[in-house]
Amino acid sequence: MPPPSSSWLGLTHPSDCAGDAFQLRTWPQRWKSEQLKVAIDVTRRHVNVWLGTPDERNILGRVTGCDRIGWVPNPMGCAELPAVTYRSNRNSVRTVALAGRVDSVKNFAHQLAACALMRPVDVALVFRDPHRLGIASLLSAFNLPARLMPFMPRHEWLAFLRDDVDLVMQVSHTESFNYVGLEALCMGVPVVGSTALRYLPQQWQADPDSPDDIAAIARHLLQDPLSAHEHALKTGNRYAAQMDQAYLDWLCSSLT
Numbered sequence: 028m029p030p031p032s033s034s035w036l037g038l039t040h041p042s043d044c045a046g047d048a049f050q051l052r053t054w055p056q057r058w059k060s061e062q063l064k065v066a067i068d069v070t071r072r073h074v075n076v077w078l079g080t081p082d083e084r085n086i087l088g089r090v091t092g093c094d095r096i097g098w099v100p101n102p103m104g105c106a107e108l109p110a111v112t113y114r115s116n117r118n119s120v121r122t123v124a125l126a127g128r129v130d131s132v133k134n135f136a137h138q139l140a141a142c143a144l145m146r147p148v149d150v151a152l153v154f155r156d157p158h159r160l161g162i163a164s165l166l167s168a169f170n171l172p173a174r175l176m177p178f179m180p181r182h183e184w185l186a187f188l189r190d191d192v193d194l195v196m197q198v199s200h201t202e203s204f205n206y207v208g209l210e211a212l213c214m215g216v217p218v219v220g221s222t223a224l225r226y227l228p229q230q231w232q233a234d235p236d237s238p239d240d241i242a243a244i245a246r247h248l249l250q251d252p253l254s255a256h257e258h259a260l261k262t263g264n265r266y267a268a269q270m271d272q273a274y275l276d277w278l279c280s281s282l283t
Contacts, residue, residue, distance in 0.1 A: 197220045
């Protein structure tokens, strides 16, 4: 916890694909309501700026006048995660899901190029605004059919991962944390990411600038779905439990 003399802003958002609500905690508690409104507006327009990530758009400190911006651990709610069993009746054409805000740092162009290299593959894109970076134009250029799906409530998203998805791609250039990847792991779905997703096994981290590398790791994971499922579930549950504990530790320390 920051010392009482520091001006801190701590932010977290719910691990929920439908969520627009933000929780804010400030130290000390002397913020004007106008400052809080500005902070909420900024976080909604620049989704990852409140975390310690290399992002040139991190303007919260300048806007709010805080000395430091801190990340409050977001609980995964391990006790509320649905039960997961290995899905043996998989389609011959595997489903690869990409999800998140449409932003250049998410590197969707190279990931879609990797999907094109993996054809035939069923691509599911879960975006809030698929037209913002010309996703349709990319799909057309790659001659890649895809399902465009809206953000959905968390229970529907987790069920979709568990019941329909064989692989998730989150090969971002930079990340605050990336809950999409962790939620996929907790549902037993392997994730191809980058070094920005520090909780992923190293062999699942692809070069974000290389569609060939992304596709190669994805193919490897899809070759042995049972092993990938078991490894994903073990990794996801371990990190989700650690996050829940971190949240409890932070909560207890803030109340004492």
